[in-house]
Amino acid sequence: MMERRRFLGMAASGMAGAAGMSALSGCGSGSGGDVTLKMVAADYGDPGGDNSSQKFWDELAREFTRKNPGISVDVSVYSWNTVDKKVADMVKAGNEPDIAQIGAYADYAASGKLYKVNELLTIPVQADFLPGLAEAGEVQRVQYGLPFVSSTRLLFYNKDLFEKAELDPDSPPRSWKEVASAARALKKAGVRMPFGLPLGPEEAPAETMMWMLEGGGNYVDTVGNYIIDSDENVETFTWIRDHLVKPGLTGTDPRNTDRQQAFDAFSKGECGMLHGHPTLMQQARRGRIRYGTGELPGRDGVSDANLGVADWMMAFRAGGHRKEAGKFLDFVYRENNHYAFAARYDLMPVTSSATKRMRKDEKHRQLWPFLDQLDSAQFYPAGKVSWAGTSAEIKRTIGRAVTRNGNPATVLGTIQRKAETEEKSTPAAG
Template identity: 50%
Template structure:
């Protein structure tokens, strides 16, 4: 989610899973001396500790694929979400692009003519199984280059005990808390602060996933990154008002905790919630398992909005893309295998994420055990959720600009109109190819 929604930083170093390591002189890109093909895959880590790192999933997937596809070896490097996009960019710049990358954005590579299309790679059955909104989001023009990997939507999580102890939730209430507006959010945060809660509302605008937290607030304020015509409106009046609210009412009143939002990463916020130190935060399905595993009793509600009326929720899909390295046939076989139902559900089940395929969606709808009932709340919102403008070639650069600068907006004396205006100007220039 990353997003890249969807994405948990776990380890700062690459974990290289090499089934057959290429050695010796004279090795030609991807070929061993026996003319075997080695597919190089770079993937993001969705675990929140070394024990549940995505490394295990990819190692098992590569091993099982190799057993049924002799002559094709799979070498996977897993990086944290804080660095995986930059690692792939470095590889591409050095003319050493991986065969397959599972990262947060694809359109800039597609626009540069570096990617195979989904139609060139996948079987008809695999291609047709993607959920239509996600398949459409993977297109540049009319051609799909980005293949969705996992998805998530976002809800507001709250710690039931902290809110009850602070008087936000009356002790005899059985229906939970149902905030509708930002005024409700502010009032609750003030009560939590008065009760001594360290972080009434966690606002992670650090590098890890600032673009997601930003979009959630923009949507709840009645705007977004783009308008209905897909043109950037980052500096819209609604977005300026949104960040004025965050600067003055949330950060300015000391309701966002001891860490400056621009220096708070999403995983650190999740960790604080799982320790019982955070009253409220925006979260995705992976937090279900992390917080539940620590014994935190929590509730989940749609993100309150500026005026209390309904606005779209945010959806996030992380993407798989295949670079034109001359291994089209082998890459296609591996991707067909990756998207088999058993492999999709193995990954989404491990991290409480949402499936990107129709078969996976139906399986989750029918599931009854584990965290399935809670996940259905997220699943219901997926078909109509708003995604990042990932089909824009400029999006990767805009996302990076947001990561670097959005934290400045909510600092004391921050100037939302100026910062958002600068980001918007750069975005429009990039979108126009200037």
């Protein structure tokens, strides 16, 4: 969800996962041609809205086929709630798409299912990726994952609700203590969701990592070992349980709250504060919300670390369409095309050329604070083959850590053990 994505982030129609490629070809954008590429992508638009990513891919695929008459592209777009599982089910059934744009790539690379990036892209396109993001696409120093879009996070808050709660609308909380104090005031003022805490399956890995970073922890240490049940992380989730959930300051059960639900509440004026990525700006503006942003609050002051999320593009070997997939991916990452997608959804580009363009575009001035944080942002351990399984476990279970009777040490310990087991059982990429 750019948990990707998020960053980022993100919902569309569904289909039975193993229904296979015949289902894909029914919703695509290309027609005719000697080779038809099958692509699965995540949706960055609003649920039920008119800005579905399907429209972007349909238009781009038609333009590509016009310039490359021998190749057509069928694209199917799914919600971030389901897209990773859809691809996993298709792979398990032997129906791999030619191209997938999803949240993780390393497990497929380790199974020998993906093309290496240098087998796909021309050298100028490879060289245009931001170095840190390109490195995040590597497994054992070989790049298999293509970063697609990225995002960092800020604290969003509703200025009108702050004023209603007699809080300074120009001073967002800078520490957890101030977050809890502001949330209590918002609750007293009748705000339904004083602090949005989406630990449901859609965004749980990102929300979890943000809190870990704010509390001085992380998923992994400096050499890549999992430290999910570290003292810092246990203390963080204990604080969330005791200072936000037990006093009723989240408004909903975090276990069953997805990111989009929290974003929708914010855009309806029902949520006082939450962690947000750039796409929330669009939704808040459409809801005519007077909002402000601030740096992520930490345990004792502004957080020293920020979450960076990259979503991933990859090409599967099974169809044998290396040349055609490479041509299409070269086309996707052309400056105009890549910039058009990032700009449409208020996300951050992953190439130097598109990033420079965004920094010069006054229309995207509100994105500049997010861009400023990208160089120092910390990303998921996406290059670990075990990350996909670990991320899925976090989605399933992390919300239990902050229930009123939850035990953070037990929940984080269970995730830690499963991550370690997953790490030992996964093969090295070849």
